Amino acid sequence: MSIPERFLALGDSFTIGTGTTPDRSFPAVLVRLWRERGRDVLLSNPAVNGYTTDDLIAEELPLVSSFRPTLVTILIGANDIVRGTDAESYRAQLExxxxxxxxxxxxxxxxxxxxxxxxxxxxxxxxxxxxxxARIIERFNTVAREEAERAGASWVDLFPLMREQGRKHLLAADGLHPSAEAYAEWARALATSASASSP
Structure with a gap:
């Protein structure tokens, strides 16, 4: 029996799937897609609605050592914007x-x-x-890409897809978070551009 790959999804509402149910979040859909393709993937998704980089550091990062992931996704920053964090402070947190x-x-x-x-x-x-x-989001995403590249991580640029979804109003009933359809599109895009295996 093969050892399952271990996927740790770090983040906030956009990772836990606020606006729908956790089983329709992008990590959950992504794991189902991979399993359909024969991958054995175990998911841990500790993301919480409203979390900032501070919260991720305090509450989610300890799981890295205990869960022992083979794949980690990081999507964080919207609530830092809401709370007035500047881009360079965000950069330091991502580092x-x-x-x-x-x-x-x-x-x-x-x-x-x-x-x-x-x-x-x-x-x-x-x-x-x-x-x-919109300008602040773009700046934060630039910082996130730069810090990912600096750390040797992969950057998967879903932003054009995400922006098109926003223009099409693929939103949940709360009028803020993506719909289940939108999260599923993220997962499908990731399934074709990323592997659950280490490089």
Whole structure:
């Protein structure tokens, strides 16, 4: 019997699947797609709605050493924007996150992902001017890509897909988070661009 690959999904609402159910989150759908292709993958998804990089560091990173993942995804930053974190502070937090993952799971493949363009959602108006939010999201995603590359992680740029979904209003009933259909599209894109195996 083969040893299952171990997938740890770190993040916030966009990783746990807020707006739908956890079994329809992108990590859960991705695992099902991989299993259909014959991969034996065990998922741990500790992501929590509302989490910032601070929360991820405090509450999720300890699982890296205990779960012993072979694959880690990192998608975090939207709530840092909401709380007024600047881009360079966000960069420092990502450096800590990548450093800890590399230290505690040195052989794991790490895939970093952008946050979606939630400035296009109806609920974004409650957080400020949508054009300003869009520029900040783009800046944060640039920082996330730079830090992933610096750490030797893979960057899978789902942002064009995510932005198109936002323009099509593929949103959950809360008017902010992606719909189950949108999360499934992320998973399908990841299934074709990433492997559950270490490189």
């Amino acid at each position: 800590r996150i990548h450093g800890a993952v590399h230290r505690d799971a040195p052989d794991a493949r790490v895939i970093a992902l952008p946050q979606p363009d939630w400035s296009l959602s109806p609920a974004a108006s409650g957080f400020g001017d949508s054009a300003v939010i």
